[in-house]
Amino acid sequence: MWVSKLVLNPASKAARRDLANPYEMHRTLSKAVSEALKEGGERLLWRLEPTRGLEPPVVLVQTLTKPDWSVLVEGYAEVFPPKPFEPALRPGQRLRFRLRANPAKRLAATGKRVALKTPAEKVAWLERRLLEGGFRLLEGEQGPLVRILQDAFLEARRGKGEGGEGRLVQVQAVLFEGRLEVVDPGKAQATLKRGIGPGKALGLGLLSLAP
Structure with a gap:
């Protein structure tokens, strides 16, 4: 990479x-x-x-x-x-991370993706995605070691409409920073390469690590 x-x-x-x-x-x-x-x-x-x-x-x-x-x-x-960038990840390694992502859920009735509302829901979404991807969100005395630095909706124009401006798309973008632990180095490497969550073309999903 x-x-x-x-x-x-x-x-x-x-x-x-x-x-x-x-x-x-x-x-x-x-x-x-x-x-x-x-x-x-x-x-x-x-x-x-x-x-x-x-x-x-x-x-x-x-x-x-x-x-x-x-x-x-x-x-x-x-x-x-x-x-x-080819990090040598190992089980138990603890690192700082930054991620801007789109925490969302898909409604069973309609299949429509909707934004999560509360900070607790967003952190729980992050915990699940990290665990699926070979990482574990570290815990402190007050709970998960993660902060939400930014939480806003991105607006973008996709394609070209009749007026030449394209269809307006709004997507929630949450900037997380915190500490995690490597659980499965193979899965973790794959996660770094593919990113986390939807909205890659909107600048979402890039997981950055630092000592």
């Missing part, structure tokens, strides 16, 4: 367009691994990182193949060289 950091230029018209519509952002980032995507050997994950005040927007990108960022239009972003 490879991890890239892009510091977007707010003065760039293309960057502003992508920041206004996650689907456009995904389309732009996909150009850096277009051949691998065509061959079916790629999984592009990305996340718009939280910033403060007047700090420029930062996008973290994870790919299975080395990206070619020369495809970006001039002035779009400052690109830090991609770094190889």
Whole structure:
């Protein structure tokens, strides 16, 4: 895997367009691994990182193949060289994590996916997804060691409608930070590669780990 950091230029018209519509952002980032995507050997994950005040927007990108960022239009972003990312995970290893995801449930009656409402429901969803993916959310004296840093609805335009703007899509995006433990290294590696939950094209699902 490879991890890239892009510091977007707010003065760039293309960057502003992508920041206004996650689907456009995904389309732009996909150009850096277009051949691998065509061959079916790629999984592009990305996340718009939280910033403060007047700090420029930062996008973290994870790919299975080395990206070619020369495809970006001039002035779009400052690109830090991609770094190889192959963590040697082991059972019992404890790590910090960050994840922006879409905690949701599917209604049995209609099959429709709906957003979870309470923080407890969202944390329980995270616990289940991590356990399915080879990790375990660590517990402290006050409960699970996780914080919800952001909780908002993303808006994006998908496809092209009669007016040329496309259909408006709204998806809940929750930014989690906390501590976890590796239970099954094989499953954990697979989870890192495929991401967690729906909404990958909206910048959701990228699980980042740190010591």
